[in-house]
Amino acid sequence: MAGNTEPLSPRAKLAVTAGKAAAAVSRAAGRGSGSVIGGKVALRLDPDLLARLAQHLDVVLVSATNGKTTTTRLIAEALRAAGPVVSNALGANMPAGITSALAGGSDAKFGVIEVDEKYLAGVARDVTPKCIALLNLSRDQLDRAAETRMLAEKWREGLSGSKAVIVANADDPLVVWAASSSQQVVWVAAGQAWKDDAWSCPSCGGVMQRPGDDWFCGQCGFRRPTPTWALTGDHVLDPHGSAWPIHLQLPGRANKANATSSAAVAAVFGVPPQVALERMYQVQAVAGRYDVVSFLGRDLRLLLAKNPAGWLETFSLIDPPPTPVVLSVNARGADGTDTSWLWDVDYTQLAGHPIFVIGDRKLDMAVRLEVAGLDFRVCETLDEAVQSAPPGRIEVIANYTAFQDVRRRVGN
Structure with a gap:
């Protein structure tokens, strides 16, 4: 847990050193950043390394089909107002890449980690996050990703015992169903432009009714929860009813939605919306996107x-x-x-x-x-x-x- 600064064991230190060496060799050979191979080597030497590296951090995990790299970057920028941040900013979002990222953040206070949807439950078990942001679920990589409802079920089962604060998109029925098993959920009205994966009720299979921006299942009563944070035009509405302007260099409504969820996450860590949103303006491009x-x-x-x-x-x-x-x-x-x-x-x-x-x-x-x-x-x-x-x-x-x-x- 955060605050536990117990030093790494000799085995863990060896694993980190070996992983960094493997990454350096990969970079020298022109095979990319080396973060994945470095993490794989490190985890082979110490399978518990991810948990050990996260023990002194306040961790937030970010998962979704779309927008997780950008949202991770926005949250990291916001939380830097409260202390040093380590993050897998380049999007290596499976356990090996996450391990590599955390290995470089021994002085950090916060860990802001993007996680591939399929690995969310396992990584959450390892790093004991304080907060988990769930943005959306839609069809992706059809040859190997589980059908969206199955993925939502994995999230639901994996997060059911979590003590983390779940920041979840109230407009995506699959996300709501996945998050509803959790003890603490902060609902965000972030919108859902793509609705073609959410016409049947994830709870009972009934047909979803969608009057206006609302949604509910006419058969089992599963329905959109009342959000406490919302994107309204160019403003974030916070739980106290205050509207904060969104000024981003990133284009489009989707990024305003990402900023809204990011502001809700930052608030969990004590960073007020005005400060969080001002810091998000620094982000011009994310791993080349929008450049x-x-x-x-x-x-x-x-x-x-x-x-x-x-x-x-x-x-x-x-x-x-x-x-x-x-x-x-x-x-x-x-x-x-x-x-x-x-x-x-x-x-x-x-x-x-x-x-x-x-x-x-x-x-x-x-x-x-x-x-x-x-x-x-x-x-x-x-x-x-x-x-x-x-x-x-x-x-x-x-x-x-x-x-x-x-x-x-x-x-x-």
Whole structure:
């Protein structure tokens, strides 16, 4: 628990040292940050290392299908008002990556940790968090992720005995059902743009009724809880009824929702909303997302969209037609190899934009756009797409590994 500064055992120190050495070798070989291999080596030497590294920290865990990397960054920025923070800021969100991140934070007071949805319950057992933020659940990586209700059930079972304060999105029925087993829940009205994974009641399977912003099950009575925090326009409404302005450099409604949840988390740690929200303004980009870069004489804005809910939010961010748009989709291990989710995305929202398609699965995307009745051009490379695009800033929307490919090519 936080406050316990018991020194690391010789075995744990050896594990940390070996992990850092493995990470350094990986970086030197040009294989990325090395955080995952470093964490794997460290955990192999000391399987309890994650718990040991977290024992002196006040920990908050952040989990969701979309927005967890950004929200983790916003919370970390807010909590720095109250002390040093260690965080897995680059998004390595499974136990190995989390272990690597914590190994670098021996002087920290707070641990702000993004956790992959499938690993949330296990990591929560290891690190005894003070707070857990649950933002949303929707379909993602269809070849290996559990169906959303099964994932919600794992959360529900895994968090049922937790003493953590759960900060949960009251507008997502799956999140509400998952959080309802917990002793202390702070409900946040953060919104839910993508509703296609939440039409049946997670409690009984009945059809959800959705009058306005409300929702309830007509069969079992499961219903939206009353939130104490809310996003209203450009303001966060706190439990005392005070409205605090949101000033972000990050675009879009989804990030205002992320900021609202982050302010609720910061309050659990004693940081008032005004201070938390002011500090969030410092965040300009998150692991390259939203960055505007210069490439081949053009300005490119880099946007990440990994699943149908993420693409829906991203379409709301882009500049209006005739802004050119480059779409890049891969289906490698980290993306999920099943691209059938493309058919759940309403690409007709891109009508009027000149569209250029790249990536490993550019032909899958081309078929989808053809069926949507859109004009587009398939290109072999990002360079070809950029050189073919008409004038103006170019919006580049890519899924996970495609986004990394784009960043490498533009030197970001």
